[in-house]
Amino acid sequence: MWCALTVYQVEGQECIQMEQTFANLYEASKLLANPSRRNPQEILQRSFSQVIKETKDLEKTIPVDEESIAKGRAFFAKLGFPPVENFDVFGNIKINDSEGPSRYLNITDVEGHLQEHRDKMIIETIESVQKKARFCTISDFEEIRNKAMKEYRNNIEMDNRIAEERDRILGGNNPDHPMEYASEMYTKENPIKKRVLSYANVVQSLNGQRLQNKDFNVIAGFEKLAEVDCENNKMVGTEPHNVWNLLAWLAGEGNDISEGRREGNYMKAYLSKLPNTPESIELSHHLTNLARQWFERQFVRFVDMFLLKRILTANVGGNPEFGHRLKAFIKIQFKTDDQWNIQNLELAEDFPKWVYIYFLIRSGHFKNALVYVTEIAEKYPQDKKFMKYLEEYVENPHHLLSQATRKEIEYEHMLLKNNGNSVDPYKLALYKLLGRCDIYEDHVNGAINTLEDFMWFQLSLVRENIPEIEYGHGKYTLEDLQKRIVASGPSTFSANGANPWDYAIVLISSLQFERAVSHLYQQEATRLDAVHLAIACAYYGLLRIYTKPIQTDDNIFAISAKNIPEINFDQLVYRYTKVYVFENTKCILNYILLLSLFTPHHGFPNNSMVEKAREYIRRLVLFTKSFKEFLGEATDYGGRKPGLVDTYKALLGITTEADMVNYIYIPLVRSCIEAGLYTDAVKICEVGSDYNEATNILINQLESSINLPILDPPRLNPEDKKWNDELVKFSRELLTRYKRTPNIKCNIPLSKTYTVDTLLNILHFRELYESGRYDDAIQYMLRLNVVPLHDENDNVCQTLRQLKSGDKVIVKCIPKIVRILVDALERLHDCKCTHKDGSRDYDAEHENIRNCDRYARILFRFTGMADNDMLGELVYNEFLDLLMEFNQGVPKN
Template sequence: MSGVAFDDILQQAEQLNTGLDGGAELPRVQRNIQQLLDAGQRLRSKTSTAQDSAQPQINAALLLSSKGQDVPKISDRLKTLTSASETFEPLDVVGDTDIEEGFLRNERENAILAVVEEQKQRTFLDVEKRHWQTRLSEWDTEKQQLLNKLIGADGSLNFSREVSEHMSTSVYKTSGNVSVNPRSTMDQWELNYARQVHIYNDRILDGGIHLNLADLCQAAAEKMKDVNVTALWKMVKCVTDVQASIGSSLISRRTSKPMLHNLVNQALTYLEKAYLDYMQTCVYARPHIAQLGGAPGTINLVKSFLRVQPANTVQGYEDGDVDGAPLWAVIFYCMRSGDLDAAVEVVKHNENIIPEFSVWMQEYVREGKKLSSSSENKMKIQYKRSVRTSPDPYKTAVYCIVGRCDINDVHGEVAQKAEDYLWLKLSQVCYVVVDESSAHPDVLTLSRFQKLLVEDYGESHFNAMSNPLLYFQILFLTCQFEKAIEFLSRFENLRSHATHVALALHSHELLLTADSLHAKMITTEAADESPLTVVERLNLSRLVMLYTRKFEITDPREALNYFHFLRNIQTDGQSLFIHCTSELVRETGEFEMLLGRLNADGSRKPGAVDKYCAGDTKLLIAKVASDTEAKGLNEDAVYLYDLCGKHDQTLALLNRLLSPVISSSDNSHPDRARLKSMALAIAERYRNQSVETSRNVRSTFHLLLDLLVFFDLYHANRVEQALDVVNELQMLPSTMEQVQSKVSMFKTYTDEIRQSISDILLATMTLLTKRCKLQQNLNKSVTTKSGDSVCTNARRYARSLITFAGMLPYHLPGDATARLVQLEVQMT
């Protein structure tokens, strides 16, 4: 202020004062210097504390306003983060501004919320997926259990696919004739099969020559006079009539080239024999048209067959005829009926017409239905040049069979039935390893043909639901035994046939079975893959158990015959036969009939299972006893342990059963009288037969029997006799000097005795109280010194019992000690 003159300041103040009076709209405020000073101080105090924090906001507001941004709207956007934290929705996009803090914070929080939302959705999806996987797994298990228990028990429940109503053959109907036994739930088919299985097993168990189960089942089908099932068993018998190699595993045999070649040849043989029978039936049915004459043989039969059923599909006969019959049709039907020699004879007779084919045909027969590479290539070239366009479908079919030409041609004019198509394609099959994805598209391997039938055509193409036996035949003849059996087993009325086909194959060591009892009915394992054939495994154990579930309760002997087939299959380290038999015994409760019973002299009368066990019946009974005990059927387990000679387990389990009931009375506990009777009978028999048992188990058992007597006397209110018994047992101290020794002795007792000690103490104390009361009542009428001594001894006895209870290394029930003290007080 020293640099400014006072006159200048005064002049400036007057100018300001003049400006205020210059017509402004604001009213003039008259304030003195002190008032101005106070107002300034108040304004300063209000703004000084918030100046630092408010200055950036003021600057931001000014800058945003200069850019055309609405400050309140931006503030609202920033506040939405609080609500977004609950819903995890992304924040609104911030405009393109230069506010580094707000913009970057918004982007960062948007990124965080996006990650959280993504993880939340992923977690929800994972939880839902796991939930449904668990529920589906539980439901599959429940369905299997329900199926095993309920399917087909009386024919009213049917969980399999329905067969068309128009099919009238008896194989699709459950026979109305049931077993002579009114309790049996087996129909006539099942009974006939069961008889054959019984004969088969008896021969095996007697050590004789094994019978052919397929022959036995075919005989059963012939007895039932069912054409379809008889044909089925003829097919099974023909295909399985192969020589198995020795010394190799089943999977290696089934996937080997020689075995597959033999199986396919057997399938062709069956199809050829069946067609020969069909030709003969057609010819003999119309002899006036067939005009069968001359030398008997296939050639004359074929010519007669062509008269009955002319080859009217031939648009033109090439290369002449044979006595009026088309040449190539005669050759084809000679081959179709399986007589290659007759086909060669026809070819040789017309060698001047078809010289090249005559050479190839003779080589084909001579080399076992195959040509050399050079001959096959020449034949394929000739086929592509001229034969493929021939109007004679029989000529093209014969060329395709002999030279394996054009594997994609179905030859619908000559192969009008599925059996004809199968025969033609199986005749073209080559047993070479071919890369499915690349070369050799003109080579038909067995695996390619199998996949074509199942994956490309499938069940719908062959109308499998209406004609299941046909589709079964198609799968079976193409060496897909396991899939064929699994398909047939889906139909309840056909399950008996499927099961016995599986057993027949299993007896011939041709069936691939699953290793696990809990596997699906049909499974595929990566280790079994083969380039020559499709390999699958059948759960034979599940199939047999599902089949026997229907009648095992009413016909357990028949069920045992089927379980015998499972004797070489292991589950949980034991034979599946033992596992199934154990379950059968538990379900039926037929202990004596199945396992036998004990005679009075301790010997065991054999049961139905003895003939299957080869002297190891006791091991089986021990397994059944163990499983029965695990199921909580302890009384049955006692009987079974006793039956198989496991005497220690018998007494140990009986001890556990007796311990909870010894303190009760026979009237109050319904199981006590029955268990007591069982225990006394076993004790007497073991004593008479001098049965050796463990000392600890035996001593516990006899002590429990004595305690049973003690509590019987206690509940009968026979005071003196009960006290005499408990004193003879020497379990409890009668004087203070005996307390320590009895406590030490208590430590040697088993849990079955220890858990009853509180009841024994209370019963003994109650008896002492009653004795004292009786003596006191007697003393009121007659005063004697002996009466006082009785009460004194009772009180001393009671005091030692309370001391003993307090020193026991065992936790007594909460009210036991209090009750003991109350009873002691009552003696005073």
């Protein structure tokens, strides 16, 4: 600033006033540097006149030109001075109008002022953060608590429902020990036992074939079990058999495929996020045709079985042609005493021609039907138009008619419908089928008499893979049929819904596998079949499932946000294992492994189901505590005998020992530690031959027990004492075994064993203190020497060096040890030593006080030399108060 001011010629009173102002500032600035003995500084020796002289000399060296004047203007503009045209006259500049300091300080202790300002800012910041943190902590705590309580209540309710269901199915009461109860239950004769175990054997065989990368006819295995009525030991009706047979036909079980395997064959297309994708449409078209063909095959089988039971009456002879057998079937079924049972049947040569044509198409013999129509058209010219319709229908790959033909057949269909009961019902059904007329209306009851007839007719009307423009008013997709079936409900397809298998056939044939599983699962009598129906669908990739994390909700069916039905497959399996096979850990494991059917390799979007399988297996291991059975056993030579998880690890995405550690061992150990099951955590580490980590777990557990809060007044909690006794016993036995086993001893550093021994001693020291044996606790620590209590200065320094270079876990215990010692010394100081007769021993009392004072001063010296990381939140005021109290009570010699 001095340099800038010298650019201009300062004259008159303003200059004098300015010089006086700067002179005052200069003299005041000398006081800012306040020298002291601790912080010596040089005092400015130059006078103000000398500074003025040097400034003027410096001014002469600065050229006065336009550029300097421009720089000066810019400088003053930055300082906030008003703009001035003539800078030669300094009177235009009003120094009093410039901005001055907002507050004048009457003190010159700048460091003290800055420290005061800093402390004030720290206090305000801490108060603000604490206020905000307290609000966030309380709200977060409330949210976490409510969420945890809700989950806890859901778990309790679910366990109660599972127990009630198990008792209802297996009989008996809910046991306190379910595993023992299960063993008792399954030694008794239970009608479901044999079937449950048979299903479990099929699942085990399925997983065995998966391990060998081979396909398995899972539906055939389940179908054999569904044919037997366990309660009455007799064959059941044909409905369960038909359901399994239909599913096998849709899945293509037993058929050779050109590439890959049948496992998960349909998953990628069926689980497509958008049902209207080309892959999804193509799959729907393919499966819809398969379902229609299955009903056609079923009708052929029905005709053959019908004739077989009436072999003498049918008199079919040796003609193998189906048309010949069909005519025999029609004659027996529709004719009695040489009279046709149904009126208005149109006859050709005394035979119902429309019935025959309809049944040929109903059985899938389209070409045979066209040949027959061509033959009768020559004799009955009025049927030539129908021959043209049928020919176009058969030759079209999608069985569609042209718009012109469709208009013709729609007109004729309207005329037939208006004739009422006088028309042949099978002729009306044929015109409706070919022209896809009045799709949403059912008025051919005379021709459609069974559930199978209805579904075949509806599937024949469905079209999936044709352009929108070709639909016209005859648009009827699989989705339309599915909505129609759901809206009708089970009672429409079975009297009051009495037979759940009827509705299951309808749902599966319309590719609603999830609803079929849910429908059968709602009926207790078919719940066992529902679970395994879901497994079979999942194996071939025909089941949409939840993709949410593991949850406790027992609702196994839901509609997604995209209006797509889904099955909670992992919960379905979990509930089944809880109710039916909870006594057999190997069976439970095999059912859990079924979650791994849903993998990205098969087209599932992520690996979440495999992760759930691992999680359920870890839960099973913790629940049963069968560590050796599931995880194997460590050998004396450092290896590991494989367990059940090793047998099936390929299905869990585990290929190496590192994967086993990361996916199974480490999460298991973490779960055990969180639940306080340190002994289980150690056992799991031992299975994996990780004795170093087992020692770390033991060390952390001992450190946690040492640093637990102390009751006021100090006393031993019975539960804590029992816990500590078990911990000490387990630790000493484990440490002794490790030291005696050569291959274990060489893998554990000596520092770890020293740390365990030291922590055990510190824990004993704490127990002495909590038992009220304060003097014994101090003497024990005196011998242990973790914290120095001797008078020598070298001992304090040596102990500090050992702690800094030693195990950090022991350092974590130092604040607790020091606090215990402080409290013990204070309590000993307050105690008065007495003889048995009650008389006071003043010498012993004084000696105790002197010892307490000496120990306290040594601790004070130790804490003063230690750093904050070692002492944590230790407050030195405790020592100051203690020393003041001791000094007041120390007797003077």
